[in-house]
Each structure stands twice: as C-alpha cells, then as structure tokens.
Amino acid sequence: MKIVKGITGSLFFLLLACGGGGSDDPEPEPQPDPPSAATLIFPGNNTECTEGEIISPTQSRITFQWNLSQNTDSYELIVRNLNTNSELSTTTNTNEATLSVNRGTPYQWQVVSRANGVSETAASPTWRFYNEGPGVENYAPFPAxxxxxxxxxxxxxxxxxxxxxxxxxxxxxxxxxxxxxxxxxxxxxxxxxxxxxxxxxxxxxxxxxxxxxxxxxxxxxxxxxxxxxxxxxxx
Incomplete structure (x- = not known):
C-alpha cells in the first residue's frame, strides 16, 4: 500500500510540472506605428501663389499639395488667414486638397498626419504664402x-x-x-x-x-x- 501511494503521488507531481500551472493568456497584439510628418510642396513658403483658379473677384480655389508620409491614414489640411486669424480645414486620405481662399490675402498652412488606432499625430512645418490678388503690384509684408x-x-x-x-x-x-x-x-x-x-x-x-x-x-x-x-x- 505504501508503494502504491508513492507512485500515485509522483504521477500527480508530474502532471503539475508538465503544464498544470501554465497560462492561457493570448499574446498582446502589436500596436500600429505613429504617423510621420508630411513634407509640404505647394504653395511654396514665403511666395506669391499665382496658380489658383479664380472663382470670383474676391476668391480663388487653390489645390494644396504635399508628399505622402509614412504610417498615415489621413491628413488634415489647416489654412489660416493671417489678416483675420480665421481658419479653414479639410480632411483627406490623399496628398492634396482644394480650398477656396480670399484673393490678395496672406495665409499660412500646415498638414497634420493621422493614423487609425493611434492618438499621436505628426504636424508638418508651417508655410506662408500670399494668394494673388487682382491688380496687386506690391504685397504687404507677412506679419512678423x-x-x-x-x-x-x-x-x-x-x-x-x-x-x-x-x-x-x-x-x-x-x-x-x-x-x-x-x-x-x-x-x-x-x-x-x-x-x-x-x-x-x-x-x-x-x-x-x-x-x-x-x-x-x-x-x-x-x-x-x-x-x-x-x-x-x-x-
């Protein structure tokens, strides 16, 4: 009887050692990488924009362009009127977006890159430009x-x-x-x-x-x- 008890105890110990205390938790899913900042292309920094489509005496339509950035699902284009500090914005999943802006007016613009499932964003540098105005021969300086x-x-x-x-x-x-x-x-x-x-x-x-x-x-x-x-x- 003592021999049987010893064998039974050994088998029980082996069962515990072979996985009775293991974990069934799944491996954590990898987190997506944060986006990188876009590189701006057009309108150029500190330039006069002369390539917009004139839609009225006071407004023209400009297609803003930038390079695609890594790990990015969407882009937010932000354009600010430097005379009034009012902002326009739009979201796209391509590397360009079109907005209507005032003619003869200074603006600054920036693109914010976003990735799905990631709270972190990446902002491009901020560029400034003057939107061409009717009959303007000399533009006022950009605000300091x-x-x-x-x-x-x-x-x-x-x-x-x-x-x-x-x-x-x-x-x-x-x-x-x-x-x-x-x-x-x-x-x-x-x-x-x-x-x-x-x-x-x-x-x-x-x-x-x-x-x-x-x-x-x-x-x-x-x-x-x-x-x-x-x-x-x-x-």
Whole structure:
C-alpha cells in the first residue's frame, strides 16, 4: 500500500510540472506605428501663389499639395488667414486638397498626419504664402513671427528683456519694424523701431508683470502688416 501511494503521488507531481500551472493568456497584439510628418510642396513658403483658379473677384480655389508620409491614414489640411486669424480645414486620405481662399490675402498652412488606432499625430512645418490678388503690384509684408520670448513664456526676474522676431516679404522690400509693448492687450505703446535687417530690440521690464507685444512691419512702398499679439511673464 505504501508503494502504491508513492507512485500515485509522483504521477500527480508530474502532471503539475508538465503544464498544470501554465497560462492561457493570448499574446498582446502589436500596436500600429505613429504617423510621420508630411513634407509640404505647394504653395511654396514665403511666395506669391499665382496658380489658383479664380472663382470670383474676391476668391480663388487653390489645390494644396504635399508628399505622402509614412504610417498615415489621413491628413488634415489647416489654412489660416493671417489678416483675420480665421481658419479653414479639410480632411483627406490623399496628398492634396482644394480650398477656396480670399484673393490678395496672406495665409499660412500646415498638414497634420493621422493614423487609425493611434492618438499621436505628426504636424508638418508651417508655410506662408500670399494668394494673388487682382491688380496687386506690391504685397504687404507677412506679419512678423515671435521667436523670443516664446508665446506664454515665464522668464526669470530681470530688468530688461530682448525681444526677437522674424519677418518676410514676397517682394523682398521690408524697410523696417516698429515694436509695441505694454502690460495690457489694449495698452501697447511704441518702444522702438529697427531697420530691415534688425529683428531684435531690448526693452526694460519689471518683476511679477505680464507683458504684451506686437510688431508692425513696413515695406518701401508704404505697405505694412501687424503681427499677432504675443505675451510673456517676468517672474
């Protein structure tokens, strides 16, 4: 009887060792790769768009084009009117999309790549262009873009800050910049002017204060443009 018990116990142990404690969980499914950013083609950056289809005295239809990006199922085209900051957008699964935009108006555009089953997206660089207008011989400069301080930046306590921006113009005839600064969006005052090749200006500031600033860009024939309103905090 003792021998039988020993054999039975050994068989039971072998059963456990041969898979009684194994797992039946399925292998996790591989996650799809995130998309990569598209490369923009047309309209070119800082150029005048002359290839649109004129559909009225005030509007034309432009076909925006870009290179297909990897791991991408759809693209969102975003076009912003730089005069009004209003946006147009459309979604496509090809590498082009057509939108109607105002003539004689500066725009910026960007493409966002998306992949099914992935929350992560990829944004292309932002390009700017002027949509050709009727009888326009010289275009106003593009609104200046802030470089430093970055929008919404929190700066260490200091007695002065150097403002830096970038400017561009289809005609290449920028004459200069005027910088406005204040502690409220509606209380900006001119704090200085610079020449065409000067895109920095150092201004006095105080601690624990939020500042707002804007740049007006002027060209040689009297055209001008105002940038967006930028802000930063001196701690």
């Amino acid at each position: 873009q802030a470089i430093a301080p970055a929008r919404g930046a929190h700066l260490e306590t200091a007695s002065e800050v150097t403002l830096e921006w970038s400017g561009s113009d289809v005609d290449g005839d920028i004459e200069g910049y005027e910088v406005f600064l204040g502690t409220g969006p509606g209380a900006l005052e001119s704090v200085g002017t610079t020449g065409a090749g000067e895109t920095t200006l150092t201004v006095p500031v105080a601690a624990a204060t939020t500042y707002y600033w804007r740049v007006t860009t002027s060209d040689s024939v009297g055209n001008s443009s105002e940038s967006e309103l930028f802000e930063f905090l001196v701690q």
